[in-house]
Amino acid sequence: MEIIKTIRPGHDGSKRYQEKYGEQLCAVRYRRSPCKKTVYTTVEIVVAQREAYVQKRPQPTPQPINENDWVAIKIAFEEIELRNEVRRMGGRWSRVAKAWVAKRSVAKRMDIEYRIVEGLIDQCLDVDI
Structure with missing residues (x-):
């Protein structure tokens, strides 16, 4: 059924239903039947x-870090050494x-793990690893 009009409590058209249902009234709706020959008045x-x-969302289980995984490392152009x-x-x-690709163990050995960009390795399709 198609809703034609919705009236909130206290507005014209809902007062007699508010007298009947009081604080329980949420809305008065006018609906038209599928054949469009009948109009129904409904109350919510x-x-x-x-x-x-409140359902707590399950925390994703962290994937174990593998030292032999290839990772993308961001290093600025000026950092030549x-x-x-x-x-x-x-x-x-x-x-x-636009990143360096190396094994995680290399980044750890060089103490540059903080420069690893997780997930960026998936874009490094031009590097054979």
Whole structure:
């Protein structure tokens, strides 16, 4: 059924239903039947109330960190010494992601784990790993 009009409690058209249902009244609605020959008046009332149950979202289980996983590492263009050190340790440049690709253990050994961009390795399709 199609809703033609909704009237909130206290407005014209809802007063007689408010006298009948009081504070339980939420809305008065006029609905048209599918064949469009009949109009129905319906009331929405509160029949019960309770505290809302807030469902806690399950925390995602962290994936175990594998030291042999390849990761993308952001190094600025001006950091020439750091870039050369990553290259000496087996790192490769990804033009697509504009990041250095190396094993997590290399970043850990060089103490640059904070520069790892998680998930960026998926964009490094131009590097053979």
